[in-house]
Amino acid sequence: MRRLLTGIASTALLGVVTIVPTGEAQAVQAPHSVVVNDNPENFTPHVLDGEVRAVAEVGNMMVLGGEFTQVSAAADGSPVLDRSNIVAFNKNTGAVSTTFAPEVNDVVRTVVAAPDGESVYVGGKFGQIDGEPAYKLARLDIDTGEPVPGFDPGVIDAVVMDARLSGDRLFISGIFLKIDGVTQEFLAELDPDTGALRDGIDLDFEGIAWSGKTQVYKFDVTPDGTRMVILGNFREIDGLSRVQVAMLDLTTNQASVMSWATTKYDHECLRSTVTEFDVRDVDFSPDGDYFVTVATGGATVEDALCDGAARWETNATGPDQEPSWFDLTGGDSVYSVATTGTAVYVGGHFKRWNSSVIGRSGGGPGHVDRNGIAALDPVNGLPLTWNPGRDRGRAVWDLVATTTGLWAGNDTENIGGEYHARIAFFPLSGGTPVPQPSPPDLPVDVHLISPDSNPDQLVRRPNFNGTTAGPASVVAGAGTGWSSIHGGFVADGELYAARDDATLVSYTLNGDQYGQPQVVDLHGMDGFANTLGDFSSLFYENGRIYYTLKDKGALYMRYFSVESEIVGSFRFVVVEDTEGFGLKSLGGAFLADDDVYRVHEKNCTLARLQWVDGEPVSGTSTVVSGPDVDGIDWCSNGLFARPA
Numbered sequence: 001m002r003r004l005l006t007g008i009a010s011t012a013l014l015g016v017v018t019i020v021p022t023g024e025a026q027a028v029q030a031p032h033s034v035v036v037n038d039n040p041e042n043f044t045p046h047v048l049d050g051e052v053r054a055v056a057e058v059g060n061m062m063v064l065g066g067e068f069t070q071v072s073a074a075a076d077g078s079p080v081l082d083r084s085n086i087v088a089f090n091k092n093t094g095a096v097s098t099t100f101a102p103e104v105n106d107v108v109r110t111v112v113a114a115p116d117g118e119s120v121y122v123g124g125k126f127g128q129i130d131g132e133p134a135y136k137l138a139r140l141d142i143d144t145g146e147p148v149p150g151f152d153p154g155v156i157d158a159v160v161m162d163a164r165l166s167g168d169r170l171f172i173s174g175i176f177l178k179i180d181g182v183t184q185e186f187l188a189e190l191d192p193d194t195g196a197l198r199d200g201i202d203l204d205f206e207g208i209a210w211s212g213k214t215q216v217y218k219f220d221v222t223p224d225g226t227r228m229v230i231l232g233n234f235r236e237i238d239g240l241s242r243v244q245v246a247m248l249d250l251t252t253n254q255a256s257v258m259s260w261a262t263t264k265y266d267h268e269c270l271r272s273t274v275t276e277f278d279v280r281d282v283d284f285s286p287d288g289d290y291f292v293t294v295a296t297g298g299a300t301v302e303d304a305l306c307d308g309a310a311r312w313e314t315n316a317t318g319p320d321q322e323p324s325w326f327d328l329t330g331g332d333s334v335y336s337v338a339t340t341g342t343a344v345y346v347g348g349h350f351k352r353w354n355s356s357v358i359g360r361s362g363g364g365p366g367h368v369d370r371n372g373i374a375a376l377d378p379v380n381g382l383p384l385t386w387n388p389g390r391d392r393g394r395a396v397w398d399l400v401a402t403t404t405g406l407w408a409g410n411d412t413e414n415i416g417g418e419y420h421a422r423i424a425f426f427p428l429s430g431g432t433p434v435p436q437p438s439p440p441d442l443p444v445d446v447h448l449i450s451p452d453s454n455p456d457q458l459v460r461r462p463n464f465n466g467t468t469a470g471p472a473s474v475v476a477g478a479g480t481g482w483s484s485i486h487g488g489f490v491a492d493g494e495l496y497a498a499r500d501d502a503t504l505v506s507y508t509l510n511g512d513q514y515g516q517p518q519v520v521d522l523h524g525m526d527g528f529a530n531t532l533g534d535f536s537s538l539f540y541e542n543g544r545i546y547y548t549l550k551d552k553g554a555l556y557m558r559y560f561s562v563e564s565e566i567v568g569s570f571r572f573v574v575v576e577d578t579e580g581f582g583l584k585s586l587g588g589a590f591l592a593d594d595d596v597y598r599v600h601e602k603n604c605t606l607a608r609l610q611w612v613d614g615e616p617v618s619g620t621s622t623v624v625s626g627p628d629v630d631g632i633d634w635c636s637n638g639l640f641a642r643p644a
Helices: none
Strands: 051-058 061-067 070-072 086-090 108-113 119-124 137-141 160-166 169-174 187-190 215-221 227-233 245-249 279-284 290-295 308-313 325-328 334-339 344-348 373-376 396-402 405-410 423-427 444-449 458-464 485-491 494-499 504-510 535-541 544-549 554-561 572-576 586-592 595-600 606-612 622-625 638-643
Touching: 051 119, 051 405, 061 108, 061 119, 061 405, 108 169, 119 160, 119 169, 169 215, 169 227, 215 279, 227 279, 227 290, 290 334, 290 344, 308 334, 308 344, 344 396, 344 405, 444 485, 444 586, 485 586, 494 535, 494 638, 535 595, 535 638, 544 586
Parallel strands: 051 108, 051 396, 108 160, 160 215, 279 334, 334 396, 485 535, 485 638, 535 586, 586 638
Antiparallel strands: 051 061, 061 086, 108 119, 119 137, 160 169, 169 187, 215 227, 227 245, 279 290, 290 308, 308 325, 334 344, 344 373, 396 405, 405 423, 444 458, 444 638, 485 494, 494 504, 535 544, 544 554, 554 572, 586 595, 595 606, 606 622
């Protein structure tokens, strides 16, 4: 049985759903192959007051919406320009448009590029544009700022909070109850050309999370346009319990509530009544395989996901869904998220921490300092190295990834150590990859760490193909000092090893040459460090390290990011000692192909077990080598595998 020792579960239940595409969605986030440069570009204009709430790329222009009155170009001494809650500028030069200057009389909450690439949908709290009626939603020409002829949704009676264009479907959400005199509560589909209300959404929302008004605050649509995840202040949809988050099927004649459900946001955080509801943004990955939610609410409570980010698998079905991973900030809100495949960017007013084990001020063992903006590893949620920092303020309200970089709309003036008032652009140029190495395929070279036959040495058994291996030889370029090591694994050209001096170290590999050991920063996880000398095995797969401890009948797991060399704060139990695994007698283990190979520390045999979905399969152990099988003694302080 898999369980998390802190009492907060973190393993998704995966399922398969047959879906029928209805048209490709407009991708809000562009896929990236690297993490963006942490040095913002200098050409972006400055928004001199208020805050930027929404960002959109429209053709060659960027459009910002929010609550502000003045902007200026980046160059010192540039004139101050009046702009009423919306502004457009050239995405390559930062030049502010002199012709797009509509006067919007109240806050703009969402901006979305129209399908022609020459106009933009604008939603928010406003009732007028240029002194003429415009009730909460408009479509504006990107060159002139004038309303596009023919688009008229009529009177929307309350705030539009979010909008998405998916194929030929325009969706909006908010606090509204009627559109053009017709009852349409909180979520609607409109004709993208005319703005006319369509009948694609007819859902009955009930209740509030903690306080305030029922509403659909944010939502996102899968790239194939088949599913929508909605967030907001509600408890039921069509009589089904869906607290703050739900998944909708968009392939039916009218959108329907899917079986996917979670109770993770049905726990009142320590300040939930102040925030009214907790979940604040959602974003699907570019391939649509998963989505990430972020939340406010205050310090977390058991079984909740307050003030942090969580990943969910799109194809999962049924009730009681658990996140694939979660990342807590230690008691400060996260308001925006952008997934690019390579990274998950989050923004808020967290003042110091990510990867907080206690979920409240103080961070706890393993916490990592990040100020207001961070990039997380998509496979495990751990912070990546990227760390520009920003003035804390209230929030980064919107994060938008384009084909050239990442835009961050916020409410402060300094980000990345530079003055970039309320809008910043981090380019892809100069960015860094995030390696996600896989275990090696057979055949492999198995390296024995300080075996009795060669104490303090590293010994290679070449070309192990799953049943046989070549003759043992000392690795001459490995040096000495190996008697202090109790297991290791190779990932992205580095050997990571556990030592009995309570350190995890890395060695850079260059053929048979092993560099000097570098201590991995465990960020104050003294409890974990003190177990390193008791390791009896250590191996890696898919952003996770697996390990066993001497005389302990369990296989443990922690998240590990190869890119940032950060070890996760939480310890998981993958399996208790089960038939055929022999956890108490392990003398080293490694993964190759789809199997785990483990050494029996007393009879020095090597056995193979099936490895499925991150755990060994009970009852599949088969001895493949050993002193009484083929004359090979596998006993050592530990072992690891490298590609042959």
